[in-house]
Amino acid sequence: MLDKPKRDRRAERHEATKAEILDAAWAQVRAEGLAALSLRDLARTVGMRAPSLYSYFESKHAIYDAMYAQGTQQFVDAQRALYPLPDEPLDALKAGMRFFVEFCAADAARYQLLFQRTIPGFEPSAASYRIAEESLAEVAELLTGFGITDPEMLDLFTALTTGIADQQLSNDPGGDRWIRLIDDAAEMFYEHTTRRAERHQLGRTTR
Amino acid sequence: MLDKPKRDRRAERHEATKAEILDAAWAQVRAEGLAALSLRDLARTVGMRAPSLYSYFESKHAIYDAMYAQGTQQFVDAQRALYPLPDEPLDALKAGMRFFVEFCAADAARYQLLFQRTIPGFEPSAASYRIAEESLAEVAELLTGFGITDPEMLDLFTALTTGIADQQLSNDPGGDRWIRLIDDAAEMFYEHTTRRAERHQLGRTTR
């Protein structure tokens, strides 16, 4: 069996070190808070000095951006793993909300990075951001599949879902005070949208 | 007419300077972002050097804390100005939600300081925090007045309301894409809770 060219070897090693740095960054961020990421500390935990990190990432923000990309990828993967969804629209809605809230609650630092734009100068790169947008589009399609086509209802759904996640993380981290409300919230939303759709249907036929 | 004792004069002047510093801090924070508050810049805009600020606030966090206290006070005052509320529970709900969301949307930096705990080491002092808690208790009383007594429904209401505010600020700052949904959201919540209360009532009487 032939060995790979050494160029590739080096490239692989480079990528491996990048991954190691990112793992250490996640650990630090989970322990100390998202904004408390220190390049010197980070470098030390992977056996380097701070300037050496610049061989792998061109700035601290680039590290955040790579973490953002990882986070959205995890989100997309977990989202895909949801399928096939229950046939019953209401059950599918519940599953979707529960997935989102539990994904957020599982890692507060990740939630802050992905969904609260809280790092002073940081904005995700266009490439990273596109993944996130596609993911939201998938949610929209999901709702459309249930006959919920009004874009305002999509906005209301995202508000309700992120609101639950937000309150859960802010006011009961590690607990389930708002997670318990998910089924009820889904029912509330579902009944509302179906009623609303019926009303609009009637309004249209009688006009 | 007698002049005030000079001691008081000095104390007044001290408070006036504190207020001036806080005003400048708000301006800077609104322009550059909450986390971008720089003591040197702040000092310069009030005609001082950075260390002089320490005669007025014992740390940067103390400045944030004073701003937090001001923010919650503004919230409480604005909340009081809502009364008397409409008699119709649904209308009152709408007014309450609209008030909260518009208060948040009016000042993104203030929203971040009060409702998203985003500054690395900052937690509001006990004194400041108590005001905020009392304010939430007032919302709870409001709902109780409408016959919404279930604490879970209060949690659901806060999730829905903060969710709308959060989405509005994150995804359409300066616009009204989620603000437009407030009435609809209030109706959804109101119908849901009243239905739920009826169901529970029935459950109890038939048992």
Place this chain on the structure above:
DNA sequence: TCGATACTCCTAACTATGTTAGATAAGCCT
């Protein structure tokens, strides 16, 4: 195998940050 090249990591240093220590000058009180 040798010299050139590329790569990785280092130390030193720059700028900016929040913060502390200590000095200076102005105003107040006795």
Place this chain on the structure above:
DNA sequence: AGGCTTATCTAACATAGTTAGGAGTATCGA
């Protein structure tokens, strides 16, 4: 006038992200 308080300053410290430039090591072409 002399002592006390207050407000403000400069100088300096620790820590942050970042840049410059060098040392050592592996890789590659001849």
